[in-house]
Amino acid sequence: MAKQQPSETFELPLKSRRIREAHGLIGLRALARFDVETWVMIIVCAVTAYLVLPPLYSVVQTSLFTTKLTGEIDEFTFRYYRDLVREFQVVGPFLNTLYFSAGSALLATLLGGLVAWIVTRTDAPLRGLGYFTAFASFGTPFILYTIGWLLLLGKAGPVNFWLKRLLGQTEPVVNVYSMWGMIFVESLLWSPFVFLMLAAAFRSMDPSLEEASAACGARVWQTLRRISLRLMLPAFFSVTLLIFIRSFESFEIPALVGLPGDIRVLTTSIYLDAQKLPAQYGSAGAFSVLLMLVVAGTLYFYFRVIREGDRFQTVTGKGYRPALINLGKWRNPAAAGLLLYSFVLLVLPFFIILWASLLPFYIQPSFEAMSLFTLKNYITAIHYPKITDSIKNSMLLGLGSATLVMALTTLASWILVRSKLRGRWLLDLLTTLPLLFPGIVMGLAILRFYLLVPIPIYGTLWILLVAFVTRYIPYGIRYTHSGLLQLHRELEEAAYTSGASWSNCMRRIILPLLTPSFLGGWVFVFLLSAKELSMSILLVSPQTPVVSVAIYELWENGQVGELAAFSVIWSAILVSVAIAYYLIARRSGIQQQ
């Protein structure tokens, strides 16, 4: 009887239970273990729902109701959806949005993926550069990074200056205020994210399949295309989906780079509408609700594709240590590619930022301008009010949210991958939704929620932590989910057979094997939360200053040099912490080559 009784919810307990029965081990322990798993699932779902549902409710409500002058909800309306549909019917902006998001997603995936492959799987020299570039470029405040590119590629910038000379032209050669410029800057911004995720996936590749391919006489390229890339479908899907969505709903790059060149995307009007008084976020709400529907559909489809999850399991009980691919004569070109990537992604923009930070006002790079060099901007930055408190708070928030997000999403992914629940894609959807909440609406939702419920975290760092964790769950889940898909079930089964408890198995088998994804995700969320602005600006209190808000104030009112100096210092701190964490954690994780 007992054999038929256990629920079908978890395949793993069922299987292992059979094994244990065979060994005559069934008893209270198995029951207790089942309980742990059920509890984990209940807790993870409850925590996720608690974090995500209030803002979700707010977003939907914002899209369906007008707001009174007092901020109260007023009348029910479909107006925002109607306006949006009308906006969608204008072909130009819609196509622009599509080109922009598809272009950015593809270019970023290509760039980040290629670099990840070279760094993790080949014997090309200078591979360490990949990680450093990713961390450092992502640690730079977003606004400044964009401004850096505008100054570099602008009409009066050094790139056009040299191109004009080289080609003997009088007019600027490159026009950064174009679709091309938008895609370029956006995909550079996102390529570290791709790199970290795909590097983790490549690292956990099953070498035997590649070796078999090579043994059959396939070339490096063929193996890559037919074996490696196909095995990494979940990881590729994750990055492409995420960047596509983020670009689709972003207005920063389209506004700063595209708008000056008269390129309008769907979010342009929404952004400008939000300037009206009293501020209405109905269109922004409706836009994100529509996007949520699209994403829900995509995730449903995706889950059907990966239903046969076994196909992607590359980390098995067999000797797991991916061999490095010998590039032969391609070693040096690959290293040159890495150098170029690093140069474009990091050195160029960082050079401009450093340049700006050393000048009393911005002028284009020249030897003559170097006579103006001054440390005044750095002195201003160091004396910025409450600077130590801000750095401490931002650091605490970054460490806290990265750790919590990764802990929560590791458990959530484990449920997604190992359980056979029918509706589990709903949990994935729930963890992906915060990606689609407009920052300001989400900040407001959290603000209102904690003003109403009797949990006294309003005005403290905790409310920021809750907001950040909610905001960055989607990134954590993509890292851990694609990482876990690669782990073969047999490893866990072996642990259980040897009598390990659930927590033991998690701690000693899953987490160590998940290290590459976990680390990538951790660093990414850490760097993201250290830069978060749209919610922080609403949720900070006088006692809890954070760095990103200070940077924003400098962006609005300070000169570019002060902003640059402040950012150089902040990036240096962030990147050191990220690298230190990475090195320490990696040493205690799986052994590297």
Place this chain on the structure above:
Amino acid sequence: MAAQRTIRLNAFVVFGLMALFFTQPSAAATIEDIALLKSADRQKILIEGAKKEGKIMWYTTLIVDQVVRPVKEAFEKEYPFIQVEFYRGNAENLVRRLLAEYQAKRYDVDLVDGTVSPIMVQRAGFLQRFYSPFFAEYPAELKDPQGFWGSTNLYFLTPGYNTRMVKPNELPKTYEDLLNPRWKGQMMWSTSRGSGAPIFIGNVLMSMGQEKGKAYLQKLKSQNIAKSTASNRQILDLTIAGEFPIALHIFNHHAYISKMAGAPVDWFALEPVTATIQTIALAKNTPHPHASMLLLDFVLSEKGQKVFQQSNYLPAHPKVPARQVDLKPGGGRFKKALYMTPDLQFDKGNDWVDYFQNNFVKG
């Protein structure tokens, strides 16, 4: 027995009422009473009350580093028993936060400032009218007729230009001059409601009249002015970097500050110059009304205005000139300014944003 109890009860009521009556004048003054106090002993009452309150929470849009801190220091020197705390945000976030707090009946805020934030709070019904003896020193356009707000400083929005790319003799002198083909594709402006293209459009429509103004704007449209969501400060920096020779609508004091640092930049006036007003107001349920009134008096007084002057802001007080005199009207570089009062910005602003969207963005 019953009769006795009634008598005792009545005695209680009478005693209670008497107690209430006698203590009323000092203890139970409402926020409104304190805010509108005009008696001779006003200052004494405020100081006594403020000593008990001890602090102020100021929701500000001003730059903390540049001006809020100096004001706080000067004020706390004058009234050492009061601690000024502040939350800094842009108008939109500041108001959102305040409204959310008021919805939840959480009354932390005492003062709120900004070019449009006080009016937004006023229209929501969450401002308290107040009286300050210093109101009398200000012209009508720089104070609210009902006493909802006073002004601390002014902003003048003018074009800024790169002095290496534009010669002084080429400079446009009137709005019409901007239509010269020489400037086609050479100008940039911000999309910001309160300081960029929309308010420029508002100025044109008001000073030229709707019909003439719209005809002008249609011609201006073909000049292909580059739009950006960057702040005015950053647009000016792009002009200094040589990206666009003219930043069409920036804060003139920003250009001045950069020029002083040696940057190849200056500003010029097209009259009437768009002017916006930094206003300050009292929250309806201010928890520290006495102390707040003292701060309001301070920032409106000549003494407080000098702190704004020393911080390189343009004081609103007619008798306190700017540190660099010519940044204000009548200082030698321009005479006529069009003051975009908070009411005007609130009531007409959406139309200007729409006009900008429909003609310059979508058109």
